Amino acid sequence: MTISPRKAVFSGLAIVGATAMLAGCGTAPSATSTKSAAKSSYVPCMVSDAGGFDDKSFNQLGLDGLKEGASAVGATSKQVESADQTVYASNITSLVNQKCNLIITVGFLLADATKAAAKANPSVDFATIDDASTVADNVRPITFNTSEAAFLGGYAAASYSKSGVVGTFGGAQIPTVTIFMDGFADGVAYYNEQKKKDVKLVGWNVKTQKGVFTGGFDAGTAAKQSAQTLLDQDADVIMPVGGPIYQSAAQAVKAKNASTGDGITLVGVDSDTYETDPSNKSLFLTSVEKGIAPATKAVVEDSAKGKFTKTPYVGTLKNDGVGLAPFHDYDSKIDSGLKDELDKIKAGIIDGSITVDSPASLTK
CATH class of the missing domain: 3.40.50.2300 (Response regulator)
Known part of the structure; x- marks a missing residue:
């Protein structure tokens, strides 16, 4: 019998491990960093939504993935926390100005600001967690069923x-x-x-x-x-x-x-x-x-290795x-x-x- 409710998913009773590889203020905020032993000139970055990086939820998981990815490629990561939605655009711009190679924006509410920044900065890689509305060669959606x-x-x-x-x-x-x-x-x-x-x-x-x-x-x-x-x-x-x-x-x-x-x-x-x-x-x-941390880590690694793609990552039960x-x-x-x-x-x-x-x- 085929059931047709709406979308759902269960990874048994095991903790999610999204192992499927993916392929503030109005002024420029200060960004904190994470370094690994092996040095790299590559700089992956992240902007939170208004929930902040201490939300014990998707912002925090995204930051975990950013740090793990940066460590894996020997890079220094930067992150900017948004006090509210009025600073999304300026926070992204601050990271562009700091020469970030990849900017990951966390949450559906950053969609418009991300789209504008990606269009204005085609040489910068962008990734969007929980948003697939932007279609561009330099934007990779990270979404989940x-x-x-x-x-x-x-x-x-x-x-x-x-x-x-x-x-x-x-x-x-x-x-x-x-x-x-x-x-x-x-x-x-x-x-x-x-x-x-x-x-x-x-x-x-x-x-x-x-x-x-x-x-x-x-x-x-x-x-x-x-x-x-x-x-x-x-x-x-x-x-x-x-x-x-x-x-x-x-x-x-x-x-x-x-x-x-x-x-x-x-x-x-x-x-x-x-x-x-x-x-x-x-x-x-x-x-x-959601396997936000491993998905984000994989996007960072792909970008650092020159394997960035606009093909969306979709987290499912199957993967x-x-x-x-x-x-x-x-x-x-x-x-x-x-x-x-x-x-x-x-x-x-x-x-x-x-x-x-x-x-x-x-x-x-």
């Missing part, structure tokens, strides 16, 4: 839920956020279909593409209130999508657990948040991961570019058959017998 992994995350959340209600909410309503939410919703729906259950999803309607959003990627009151909205609807597994916003969701969940003892859990995104944020690890059932993290502390608490079910779904997605799709896909 995260709906595949989120599908499995939604299935796992529905299986684990005790209240029969799970939820998701996002930061900004952009494709790189809603692709997670689409996959999560369809995974819940698939669980209900297979198990003849009626687990309810709150926070996102995949058909109308409407749901709960904070309006940005900052941790704070809006994110905490969004999480509380889902908690008030009895959601006991919640997936916040939008970098640091999960940190405020964790505060709301901890408060609820302390007062009720309900054992509400979170599903992380981008990284294995159990590993990247030990202070909140007890809350994470699992995480929907281990996306996946579901281990259940860690919840491994003994999940249904005994869940892992086998997830393995079968993963295999079905890879062989095409389960078709997963999302209107937010960056890979179409």
